[in-house]
Amino acid sequence: MALNFLLGLLGLGIIVFVHELGHFIAARLMGIKVEAFSIGWGKAILKKKIGEVEYRLGMFPLGGYCKMKGDTDFEEIYKKRMEGIKLEEDNYFAAHPLRRIAACLGGPLFNFVFAVLVLSVIWGIGGFYIFTPDNRIVLSSELNVGEALSPAGMAGLQSGDRIISIMGRRTDTFDDIRRVVTINPNQVLPVEIERNNIIHTYNVTPLLDESRTRGIIGIYNWEDTVIGMVLPGSPAFNAGLLEGDIITGINGIRTEHTIAFQAVLNELPSEIDIEYIRNGQFYQVSFGAEYSDEERASIGIIWERPYYIAPSLYPHMALLKGTVETWNTFTLSISSLSMLFRGIDFTQAVSGPIRITHMTGEVASTGFSQGIGSGISAMMQFLALISIALCMMNLLPLPVLDGGMILLFIAEMIRNKPLPPRFVNAFQTVGIVLIAGLMFFAIFGDIRYLAGFFG
Secondary structure, eight states: OHHHHHHHHHHHHHHHHHHHHHHHHHHHHTTOOEEEEEEEEEEEEEEEEETTEEEEEEEEEEEEEEEETTTTOHHHHHHHHHTTOOOOTTSGGGSOHHHHHHHHHHHHHHHHHHHHHHHHHHHHHOOOEEEOOBSBEEEGGGTSTTOOOOHHHHHTOOTTOEEEEETTEEOOBHHHHHHHHHTOTTOOEEEEEEETTEEEEEEEOOEEETTTTEEEOSEEEOOOOBEEEEOTTSHHHHTTOOTTOEEEEETTEEOSSHHHHHHHHTTOOSEEEEEEEETTEEEEEEEEOEEOTTOOEEOOEEEOOOEEEOOOOOHHHHHHHHHHHHHHHHHHHHHHHGGGGSSOOHHHHSOOHHHHHHHHHHHHHHHHTTOHHHHHHHHHHHHHHHHHHHHHHHTSSOTTSHHHHHHHHHHHHHHTSOOOHHHHHHHHHHHHHHHHHHHHHHHHHHHHHHHHHHO
8 A cells, every 4th residue: 555655646746747847837938937846845855946946845745836926925916016016027917917827827738738648658659458348238236136227227228238329429338338427417318229239229317426426327337257367265266267267157047247146146155156168168166155244255256357458559640549538538527527516425526635646556556567568557547637637627717726817817807907905815715715625525535535445
């Protein structure tokens, strides 16, 4: 877990550096003086002044800032401007509102460009594994026997169907299905499925999963019961099951997919009778199951995961794919925002710095377990995702954020004179309260998240 946090801190440090570098370069280009550029917060443990800028390394490695001349003295500055006092030319608030807007946009823009470049390089190099199930589905009621029909089941979908499009958008993989369903809770979605080589259309209305801030229709991805790995020392290992074996039944029940297999294990049988195929021959073996404290059956099987190896694209195609992926993720993030205001559990839906750091490191360490190349690829893809999220969040028209400052400067241009200092101060104070409240929920959620590892 310590390794996860170290990798996570390294990754988030890169994202913050990119963001603040964008503000730094944009401010300098706009003729605004930058007084300090810091990686990390708190007391500077290292600092060096080069030219007019003091470069710092903060005590706390998470975060950073770019301090422009006068940018934190907004109330005093606005009073001076209202009184007609002329500011120094290189002061942040002396610059024309358009130049200040450009300085604010620099950070989010760099995060967006960073994501484009990272994804483009990854697709240009290629050779990394993409683990993704296809568009064949299993109804959740098959795992939770006795469960009421899910939205998909109520609409008429069946296990084994292939969802080929939703709202007219092609869905070649299960991830494609999830992307559309996630952002459309309580909306009627025309779903096209293929069943026995015949196309059918149904209307499905996703429910809102309040704990995860997403729409759900009660389906799992279909996985064939092919063993990908048998854990040494496990009941399955001791019984002689091997990688590549195809399990066809458990305790007399046919298993076409892994959900059917898991449904039998959920009944906590003391004895397990497995039927399987190896090299075209049928076999049968019986053994006892092991149960965890949470009463979950464990026999030591990891299923084979469907994947393909990403091809190496030509530079212009890699750049195009990187740009399209970044834009699609950006627009998906914006669409997902609306669900924060539909009665969801903020402590579950909003991730704070601790959880994001751990998740970043977890993605990286999992990837590194498959090789250095896979580890770097997995980490950089996740960092691109976080970079896009940071870009989008900073552009929200909320006080304190870049988007909030841009809103103030637009209002100033419309008025053609400085805004009242009292209004600016109140606007920023509201922003501080909002951000503090959001951080409270996020950190509380982080504590609950970490409790799952130590509890």
